[in-house]
Amino acid sequence: MHGDIRRVKRFVRHHRADNWCGQAGSPPACPHGEPDVVWFGEMLPEAVLDATRQAAADCSVLLSVGTSSRVCPAAAAPYLADHSGAAVVSVNPRPTPLDATASFNLHGKAGEVLPARLAAAWPASG
Structure with a gap:
């Protein structure tokens, strides 16, 4: 985005x-x-916003990783996904406004939480 x-x-x-x-x-x-x-304070291209909105509306799972969930328009994507029936997974070291809406809140550093969840879901065959 x-x-x-x-x-x-x-x-x-x-x-x-x-x-x-x-x-x-x-x-x-x-x-x-x-x-x-796109640097902080710059506008996102309209085509990117449209593609993001469409992807959020069409997805079955949305991962929101390492964001404060406060800066729009990007912060709106998880709410659109939730409204469309998707599971929303928030991964962040601290609670965010998205926590109340998210299907799952994984509090911790993304570089630690995500590899641990992947390993638990798909353990290496040995």
């Missing part, structure tokens, strides 16, 4: 490019572009 830090958005016509100034890998300073992300 907020872009991809590994992609570059060129200043000319804001089109995407595959790499930074002809170099693959981590983005160095580039005089011709910037990371293809």
